[in-house]
Amino acid sequence: LPPGEYTVQVRLLFRTFPPYFLRLLEAQSGLDPAVKGRVPVVEMARGTVRITVEGEPNVGGPECAADEVADCNQVCQPRRWLADGDCDDGTYSAWGGADFRCEALDYDQGDCPRPEADRGCPAGEITDCQGDCWPVDWLGDGWCDDGTEQLWGAADFQCAARHWDLADCPDPFAPPPDRPAEGDGLTEQGCLPGFVRDCTDTCHPEEWIGDGSCDDGRNADWGHPHFNCEAFGFDRADCG
Structure with missing residues (x-):
């Protein structure tokens, strides 16, 4: 930045695995560590600050x-x-x-892929994730081209470079479907979507009710979920 006074908007972001997401990962011991490292980003705070830049501008990029x-x-x-x-x-x-x-x-x-990767394909075709040429209109056509051999070939657009076949294929890095989406509003109970208030009036994932494990409030690792009461059928019979 050139020297001078600046008003900067700042956001405090925190990367965390919420307890309900950790519980899902616990059963996937073989999950790639690189995937575990990509955790959701939660905004904790935001604000505006004034800064003063003195001396010569830094043209070498940020100091990471x-x-x-x-x-x-x-x-x-x-x-x-x-x-x-x-x-x-x-x-x-x-x-x-x-x-x-x-x-x-x-x-x-x-x-x-490099920008020149598609220059070797005929008009109307594009390279897939393996560098092979296929009709460009197969992208996002409603069929997941994942490299499986079909009568028409084995096009593979199931990668980030092709945006998972323009969403025809599942994104392996997308948040789990049972994880509340960031930014969703609260339910009438004051919980995130997919959560309910347990026997102690604390919000926990609804899917934990009757999941085969007795949630009786003693599991500190998952936030002491407590569904062992008559209102929840004693965790839908998970608790004796």
Whole structure:
């Protein structure tokens, strides 16, 4: 920034696995650590501050921590996301919108296709995740082209570079469907969608009722969920 006075809007973001999401991951011991590292971003606070920039402007980009790197938009992002097998092209807003798809970062060190990747295809075709040419109108046509051999070929658009076949294929990094979406309003009980107030008037995931585990308020790891009362059929018979 050039020297001078600036008004800056700041946001305090916190990355965390909420207890109900940790419980889902606990059963997936073989889950890739890189996936576990990409945790939801929760906004804790926001505000406006005044800053003064003195001296010569810094033209070298941001000063990132040792375990971070400046992305294509000069925003510090975790270095471990480079070349992790997933094309970080700025579309993953839930994880900070990391964008490594530029020449300076070697297109996410090979995770993202280079701009010239499609130049070898005939008109009307585009490369898939494997670099093979296929009709461009197969993208987002309602069919998940995941590389499975079909009568018409084995097109593979199931990758971040092709936006999971323009949403025809499931995104493996999307939040679990039973995880409340960030920004949703509260229910009439004052809980996030998918949550209910337990026997102690505390919000917990509704799916924990009758899930085969007795939630009697003694499990500190998951926030002491307590459905062991008559109102919940004693955790739908999970508790004896």
